[in-house]
Amino acid sequence: MANVTYIAPVKAESTIHKIRCAAYCRVSSSSEDQLHSYAAQVKFYSEKFIGSETEELVDIYADEGISGTGTAKRTEFQRLIRDCKRGKIDRIYAKSLSRFARNTKDCLNTVRLLRELGISIYFEKENIDTAKTSDELMITVMGGLAQEESTSISQNMRWSVRKRMENGTYESSVAPYGYIKKNGKLVVDPSKSKIVKKIYEWYLSGIGLSQIAIELNENGIPPIRQAKKWYIFNIEYILKNEKYIGNSLLQKTYYTDTVPYKKIKNNGERDKYLIIDSHEAIITKDDFNKVQKLLSERENKYYNKNCNKAAFRSVIKCSICGTIYKRKRNNGIYYWSCTNHDNHADNCKSKPIPEETIKQAFVSMCNKLIQHYREILLPLRRSLQELNMRRFSGNTKIIDIHKNIADIKEQRHVLSRLRKKGFMDEKKYNEKLTELESQLARQERELKKTAKADNEDDTLEQLDILIDSIEKQDNITTEFDEELFGIIVERIIVRDKSLEFILISGLSLKENI
Secondary structure: OOOOOOOOOOOOOOOOOOEEEEEEEEEOOOOHHHHHHHHHHHHHHHHHOOOOOOEEEEEEEEEEOOOOOOOOOOHHHHHHHHHHHOOOOOEEEEOOHHHHOOOHHHHHHHHHHHHHOOOEEEEOOOOEEOOOHHHHHHHHHHHHHHHHHHHHHHHHHHHHHHHHHHOOOOOOOOOOOOEEEEOOEEEEOHHHHHHHHHHHHHHHOOOOHHHHHHHHHHOOOOOHHHOOOOOHHHHHHHHHOHHHHOOEEEOOEEEOOOOOOOEEEOOOOOOOEEEOOOOOOOOOHHHHHHHHHHHHHHHHHHOOOOOOOOOOOOOEEEOOOOOEEEEEEEOOEEEEEEHHHHHOHHHOOOOOEEHHHHHHHHHHHHHHHHHHHHHHHHHHHHHHHHHHHHHOOOOHHHHHHHHHHHHHHHHHHHHHHHHHOOOOOHHHHHHHHHHHHHHHHHHHHHHHHHHHHHOOOOHHHHHHHHHHHHHOOOOOOOOOOHHHHHHHEEEEEEOOOEEEEEEHHHOEEEEEO
């Protein structure tokens, strides 16, 4: 009879997959108290998950000094949503609904989106967990109250601003190029005011906007507000700004009354207020009026009301010299010409392209995408998705950096209190503050570097936008769609006998012309 040997089963070690959690923090102003609250939020969430057997902190997303009424300027909030879509997060913690959003519509849309992705949100103050389906009504109510509070605050602030405009006491927070702010007033900056005068002088002598920008860049003149270089719209802004003749026109733009607030150019919908001789002038009124007349004449010469010049502006680039193309009109036909060639024909041998040719090339390229996007875009998206998922792994380094930033900001807050109470003299305070600011800058650089290494660029998200835009086209198109062009095209490179369309996500498609 055969021998039977009993072999006991080996118990496999149970693998516990921890819930990957993220924390979202936000303060809506840059005041000292609010920044202390911000540091406290970051510190709290950094320590919350230490020792937890079921949850682990993946990352902290913190917007500092940003309004919660909309999501457009909340870069960390947008990064949070992107990471959720990429499958990096299972659950989100937020201090309160008002910290997450004061716009009920955005809040509900975000909650529903995350729920579809299998991600829950826990609002600690309200004790609301979106994992429970019955909480959506509570989110609507609480979000509505937060939105109403934000709207009330905004309306009060706008009323205050309008009153100061009416009585002439309103002061702009930003000084235009050529001025500096001194005791709340605009004062002429001697060095930059010379540049403003030179720009007016050049334009009145017949030099165009693009050539003025080239001259300033070639002479190493520092551009406006930390921009990389001078652009045509910078020159246009200076030439059209009434501030340079000592006047101030207030409420050129306004915000909508309901959230999310949108900034709109005031074309007569709201009152405007003109303050005459509000500050020292840089340009004479006679020269300013001559420039306005010349701008108007050139505008009428090259553009008409039925043509939208913005569609291709700053988008078309020369493959020979790398210069941006500009729009011109000849015998009633619109062309796009290399700015370098237009100013110095010997420097670049590129030829002007009829605007209609560019539009038809775009239509042809779109139709090919509409017909073949399943073979081109969908496999590309799957490959990128798989690559990104393989690249991602929990990064504790980024959490440690957040802790360091929170600690430094806490020290800065304590330092400020010590000075206010008289326990520290000004010299010692400045020394310590400089040291802390240096540490903070170093940590923020490290955070940016680490986040960049850990997160791929927005290629996948942009590819989704491209696919979505193409899928919305029911049939092949016969006419140029300006809105579609603005969404999916980043750049057009003009080559010898073709146009290369650089689309969002980096996809490049050539079309013969």
